[in-house]
Amino acid sequence: MRIALDYTAGIRQGAGVGQYVRSLVDAMLAQDANNKYTLITSGRPPKERSFPTADNVRGRNVFIPDRYLNILWYRWRVPLYANYFTGPADIYHGLDFCLPPLRGKMHKIVTVYDLAFLAHPETAVPSLAAYLKKVVPEAVAAADAVAAISHATKQTLIEYYKVAEEKITVIPCGVAPHFRRITDPALLEATRRKFELERPLVLSVGTLEPRKNHLGLIKAFYEVQKSKESSAMLALAGGQGWLYEETQRMVTELKLENKVRFLGRVSELELITLYSLADVFAFPSFFEGFGIPPLEAMACGAPVITSNTSSLPEVAGDAAILVDPHDTHAIADAITRVLEDEQLREELRQKGYLQAQRYTWYRSAGKMLSVYQKLYRGVTNFAEEAEMNSAPSTPY
Numbered sequence: 548m549r550i551a552l553d554y555t556a557g558i559r560q561g562a563g564v565g566q567y568v569r570s571l572v573d574a575m576l577a578q579d580a581n582n583k584y585t586l587i588t589s590g591r592p593p594k595e596r597s598f599p600t601a602d603n604v605r606g607r608n609v610f611i612p613d614r615y616l617n618i619l620w621y622r623w624r625v626p627l628y629a630n631y632f633t634g635p636a637d638i639y640h641g642l643d644f645c646l647p648p649l650r651g652k653m654h655k656i657v658t659v660y661d662l663a664f665l666a667h668p669e670t671a672v673p674s675l676a677a678y679l680k681k682v683v684p685e686a687v688a689a690a691d692a693v694a695a696i697s698h699a700t701k702q703t704l705i706e707y708y709k710v711a712e713e714k715i716t717v718i719p720c721g722v723a724p725h726f727r728r729i730t731d732p733a734l735l736e737a738t739r740r741k742f743e744l745e746r747p748l749v750l751s752v753g754t755l756e757p758r759k760n761h762l763g764l765i766k767a768f769y770e771v772q773k774s775k776e777s778s779a780m781l782a783l784a785g786g787q788g789w790l791y792e793e794t795q796r797m798v799t800e801l802k803l804e805n806k807v808r809f810l811g812r813v814s815e816l817e818l819i820t821l822y823s824l825a826d827v828f829a830f831p832s833f834f835e836g837f838g839i840p841p842l843e844a845m846a847c848g849a850p851v852i853t854s855n856t857s858s859l860p861e862v863a864g865d866a867a868i869l870v871d872p873h874d875t876h877a878i879a880d881a882i883t884r885v886l887e888d889e890q891l892r893e894e895l896r897q898k899g900y901l902q903a904q905r906y907t908w909y910r911s912a913g914k915m916l917s918v919y920q921k922l923y924r925g926v927t928n929f930a931e932e933a934e935m936n937s938a939p940s941t942p943y
Contacts, residue, residue: 551633554586556643574912637804645682646702658694661836670758716929721908728848729823738820750825756788767878784820822847831872845899
């Protein structure tokens with residue numbers, strides 16, 4: 548097969564969709580040396596990220612900036628067909644919500660991560676929401692198959708766009724095998740000192756933006772401090788996103804400057820070490836298409852508290868304490884429980900190790916390759932034969 552992939556997010560975006568695209572494509576290429584892949588990206592690639600290298604892969608840069616290419620494709624409808632750049636293809640996969648103009652006979656698949664811009668518009672950047680409201684329904688209608696990253700996203704596609712269930716396949720995120728608990732005291736101490744952290748440590752990971760609910764977490768942490776005179780510290784790892792100033796302002800208003808650390812973006816090794824240091828990992832997000840940080844934290848031995856909404860119960864299983872993200876008292880109570888109960892922490896830790904093993908990029912890539920094969924054969928029913936979040940029969 549000749550498979551064309553829109554790899555723009557893998558080049559342009561560091562976390563989120565970009566991480567998903569890179570991890571999935573790398574895992575597919577590790578299993579598939581026979582099919583021919585063409586990866587395209589718009590604009591000039593940055594120095595820190597490039598196309599993956601393999602004998603059956605070629606990369607193509609479309610030297611038109613993302614913004615202008617999107618205007619040409621999705622606003623002006625200019626017939627600048629994407630397969631002018633990819634060359635002949637049997638399958639085209641839009642890996643970031645949309646499908647460009649395509650000419651000729653080929654099978655089309657699009658990946659949709661979430662519909663937060665419809666389900667929770669108050670948490671979405673208005674300009675991005677307006678763009679997605681236009682391109683996503685068009686892509687979903689044009690595609691022969693739709694890949695959702697969770698069963699929760701699958702259900703929202705059915706609810707909002709009336710997509711036939713048999714058209715949707717679920718290809719979840721995975722946990723990279725190097726996400727494992729670090730026990731080296733020197734490395735743990737070096738990270739603790741670098742970020743000026745104290746124990747017990749409550750950690751949260753995610754871009755500072757409204758839907759991650761950092762405001763609710765900070766209010767809950769303040770409640771823990773106030774009621775228990777706790778010596779705990781809260782560390783927030785993640786870059787500055789939309790309306791991040793509100794989060795920093797909340798810390799100042801509650802006089803928590805000495806108890807809350809903004810770590811910014813951290814390296815992957817630092818992230819794994821922070822997970823390993825954490826006494827509690829708190830992720831009370833309002834809405835997630837998948838939510839990989841709780842699984843990464845579990846793989847590194849951190850007891851997890853997360854939300855009872857969207858995909859998070861599906862991802863966390865019985866290995867986390869689930870809370871209403873709108874209820875700061877519930878979040879505070881959960882943090883207090885985990886900090887004060889060593890037996891509960893160990894129980895969550897052991898369950899977390901098992902839950903994280905259920906999600907691997909190897910399995911997700913294998914399923915994606917199977918979907919490509921079905922598309923190539925003309926199959927139109929992608930109904931799940933087995934739940935992807937069941938325990939694997941063999942480790943990968």
